[in-house]
Amino acid sequence: MIPNEKEWSKSEKKIARHAYKAAYNRECKAILEDVRKMAAEIEDSTGLWKLHDYLTEKREETDEKYDYRYSVLRFVFARLICEGWMHREDLEGISEDKLQEM
Amino acid sequence: MIPNEKEWSKSEKKIARHAYKAAYNRECKAILEDVRKMAAEIEDSTGLWKLHDYLTEKREETDEKYDYRYSVLRFVFARLICEGWMHREDLEGISEDKLQEM
Numbered sequence: 001m002i003p004n005e006k007e008w009s010k011s012e013k014k015i016a017r018h019a020y021k022a023a024y025n026r027e028c029k030a031i032l033e034d035v036r037k038m039a040a041e042i043e044d045s046t047g048l049w050k051l052h053d054y055l056t057e058k059r060e061e062t063d064e065k066y067d068y069r070y071s072v073l074r075f076v077f078a079r080l081i082c083e084g085w086m087h088r089e090d091l092e093g094i095s096e097d098k099l100q101e102m
Numbered sequence: 103m104i105p106n107e108k109e110w111s112k113s114e115k116k117i118a119r120h121a122y123k124a125a126y127n128r129e130c131k132a133i134l135e136d137v138r139k140m141a142a143e144i145e146d147s148t149g150l151w152k153l154h155d156y157l158t159e160k161r162e163e164t165d166e167k168y169d170y171r172y173s174v175l176r177f178v179f180a181r182l183i184c185e186g187w188m189h190r191e192d193l194e195g196i197s198e199d200k201l202q203e204m
Binding site: 024025028031032035036039040042044045048049051052055056059 | 147
């Protein structure tokens with residue numbers, strides 16, 4: 001059964017939204033750290049456009065990854081947990097059946 | 103008359119190529135300085151993607167601007183001088199008729 005918005009209680013939605021934002025902010029912070037490191041080490045135009053390529057790739061990747069539709073949210077969260085951007089403790093309060101699928 | 107490659111002597115070509123590269127490097131260096139400054143001041147994801155937008159814009163702008171075809175070189179050089187990326191002294195040795203058009 002595909003989960004939909006109605007299956008999420010009001011409090012679950014609040015927890016989910018908070019965890020989602022925290023994961024997004026963690027990932028953006030890590031990208032920013034990479035950018036600062038790369039920018040400090042750039043020596044020529046090749047390095048400058050490599051930094052642009054890196055940011056283009058990360059923007060496309062995060063745009064695709066961070067999808068808040070309830071129909072796909074369990075898969076999104078599973079991926080974020082697997083990649084380390086979301087922590088299981090951020091999801092405390094969400095029903096066990098949903099958590100088991102993540 | 104549209105100038106073409108044959109109108110440029112071997113030594114003029116060498117000077118032109120050197121001046122062109124120097125201008126490109128100056129402009130890239132200025133972009134890099136902006137990037138480092140922006141990266142240091144970024145506070146959130148909005149700032150991160152603004153930096154990406156800035157780099158996209160600058161890459162498109164430089165790709166369009168730095169055109170080494172001899173048929174357009176005087177116009178390219180005139181623009182680079184006007185914008186401050188190329189210095190007239192970089193072009194010493196290039197014939198007066200070409201310089202007058204820049």
